[in-house]
Amino acid sequence: MSFDWYPLWNSLRIAAISCVLVFFLGIFFAYYAARLPRVIKGVLDVFLTLPMVLPPTVCGYFLLLIFGMKRPLGIFLLKFGIKFVMTWYGGVLAASVVAFPLMYRTARGAFESFDKTLAYSGQTLGLSNTYIFWRIRMPACRQGILAGTVLAFARALGEYGATSMLIGYTPGRTATISTTVYQLWRTNDEKGAMFWVLINLAISTVVLLTVNMLESRQKKAVKA
């Protein structure tokens, strides 16, 4: 019997897709939240950051409340063949919800420290707001946004709580690295669990090294 690499592939796929989703959603909310009046911004901020501080199982519980098979939205989506419970793309939903605040908060921090006069001078030169956003604002906030993306990827990759609530553990279908570790340890396969733990450690180390590298480059850029 060949070794089952499915958890690695599934974890990477979930992490990559949620990372892309969270990248755009995080930037979108960070950009618009920064322009809102203070009170609305405060309320929205709490709501958007909650998944970061809530236990992931609680996030999973809420996701089941919304997308569960007996819930109105779950029943409605099933008509189109979309089912978030016990599917691999349900894992994307769970990982995205949990990773979103990391991207949102880092991007917002980067946008808030952006020198507004750069955008203003672009406007007075007649440059379009779209051009200013992608060619001036985003490059200026590049380091912060990259760091947020890497953090979101790492968080999505290591997601366990909400994932196990929403999609459970089915070998070859919904198994991810983190749910596999738990399953193997539970069934006394310590060697198998250790193998996946080492894989996870390797990936996380690479991710954290990347973040550190970006931060030191940012410090250098600030000095220059």
Next chain:
Amino acid sequence: MSLIVDIHRSLGAFSLDAAFEAENGVTCLLGASGCGKSFTLKCIAGIEKPDSGHIELDGVVLYDSGKHINLPPQKRQVGYLFQNYALFPNMTVRQNILCGLHREKDRAEKERRLAEMLKLMQLEGLENHKPAQLSGGQQQRVALARIMVNEPRMLMLDEPFSALDAHLRDSLKIELRDMLQRYGREVLMVTHSREEAYNMSSRIAVMDKGKLLGMKDTKELFADPGSVPAAVLTGCKNIAAARKTGDHEVEVPEWGIRLQTAREVGDGLAAVGIRAHYFNTQTQQNRFPVQYVEEMEEPFEVILQFRYAGQQPESAPVWWRLSKEKRPREFPAELGIAPANILLLYS
């Protein structure tokens, strides 16, 4: 070419009322920091929005609260030189200037105009530098080049020298002044420095706590500021409340003296001002006994502080400023002021 501005805005206890018209040449908004002068520029550029009012440039309405007109900054064609120059840090000098040329679609023409501007601004050889690698003066020239290739209908400068070292400032002032004269269109400059205002502009509008106190020719404003805030902003050190006692005579109770004036004293007089340079040991008019208090030395001048014999105790000493070589060996017992040098300040 003309700019018409009439804007109002209230923000808590602060309210802004700025109404003025300006034509070709350099007009300066002179005021202390926080008086609303930068905000006025931003309203003209369309970056900020007043509560109500009207802004018009060369017959084109940029903003009108009554008619619900508020052109976006992109459509106003107003050049704005920011205090920190706002160069795009991720782009080279070349890319920064090309941002000002984005309307020009013809490649060859674009390159030609870029090369022309690089030459005019003495930036040749710096094309591929990033802004962080440039000196303050070079950054200012890149920012100006980027604005000039954009061919704005007017130019606004927000504290253009504040980001520069003092020794660079004077040579750049001359450079910028000559360039603005060649530009030949409406230039509106904001500064809190009376020297810069005097060096650069032909007209000055004084702003104080959100109010625009009228506009005058630069030399005329310094000769006759007309109000206490304008006197302070033009550098008058000695100001005291005064009362009209005759057509050419005022009483200054704080200093315990009566002064003869060359200008006719109007009703509504609030105070008089005497510039620290204008005291004289020889002048026989407005001559009163004085007592030395203390002094402060400057590189080439000295400030001597004195009190009038009848001066009220809580009143601050009067400043007399003169070049060191003109300093008398002994402090004079009496000092005079020519009647023409008494500034009449109204409320």
